[in-house]
Amino acid sequence: xxxxxxxxxxxxxxxxxxxxxxxxxxxxxxxxxxxxxxxxxxxxxxxxxxxxxxxxxxxxxxxxxxxxxxxxxxxxxxxxxxxxxxxxxxxxxxxxxxxxxxxxxxxxxxxxxxxxxxxxxxxxxxxxxxxxxxxxxxxxxxxxxx
Numbered sequence: 074x075x076x077x078x079x080x081x082x083x084x085x086x087x088x089x090x091x092x093x094x095x096x097x098x099x100x101x102x103x104x105x106x107x108x109x110x111x112x113x114x115x116x117x118x119x120x121x122x123x124x125x126x127x128x129x130x131x132x133x134x135x136x137x138x139x140x141x142x143x144x145x146x147x148x149x150x151x152x153x154x155x156x157x158x159x160x161x162x163x164x165x166x167x168x169x170x171x172x173x174x175x176x177x178x179x180x181x182x183x184x185x186x187x188x189x190x191x192x193x194x195x196x197x198x199x200x201x202x203x204x205x206x207x208x209x210x211x212x213x214x215x216x217x218x219x
Contacts, residue, residue: 102123102125102127102129102211102212102213103123103124103125104121104122104123104124104125104129104176104209104211105120105121105122105124106119106120106121106122106209107119107120107121107122108120108205108207110203110205111185112198114185115187115188115189115194115197115198116141116185116186116187116188117185117186117188117205117207118183118184118185119136119137119183119184119185119186119207120181120182120183121176121181121182121183121209121211122180122181122182123176123177123178123179123180123181124179125178125213126178126179127178127213127214128175128176128177128178128213128214129175129176129178129211129212129213129214130173130174130175130176130211130212130213130214130215131173131174131176131182131209131210131211132172132173132174132210133169133172133173133174134166134169134172135209135210136174136182136184137184137185137186138164138166140187141184141185141186141187141189141190142161142162142164142186142187142190143161143163143164143186143190144164144165144166145163145164145165146160146161146162146163146164146186146190147160147161147162147163148163149208150186150205150206150207150208151205151206152191152197152203152204152205152206153202153203153204153206154200154201154202154203154204155200155201155202156200156201159191159192159197160191161186161190161191162190162191173214175214176211186205186207
């Protein structure tokens with residue numbers, strides 16, 4: 074009888090510990106991010122796929138708008154080439170504290186940045202070894218309150 078009680082206490086203790094810490098609490102967000110250069114469209118296409126079982130969040134200012142523009146992108150985005158490095162135009166879309174893009178588990182977020190954001194689209198198309206540097210910082214979304 075004492076062995077059964079000890080075994081139950083051990084199982085309950087481990088169960089409570091795993092609920093308290095959460096099996097996924099310490100895991101970094103899992104995702105795949107890809108940048109495709111589409112010269113015929115004169116844009117870079119961004120694809121962010123959630124590989125996580127939790128909802129992921131991204132700051133609204135850290136993703137291009139529907140026009141392919143970035144909010145103050147020159148401070149963190151670059152386009153490098155064999156010729157030189159370019160920064161995108163800065164746009165100010167206003168301040169939105171707490172505004173986030175929510176990415177459901179397993180879903181995909183797509184966007185684009187136009188060549189025109191870096192200068193003349195024809196000049197950008199002519200660059201050799203174009204490479205867009207676009208850092209992504211995701212986090213696990215906080216639970217929403219009812």
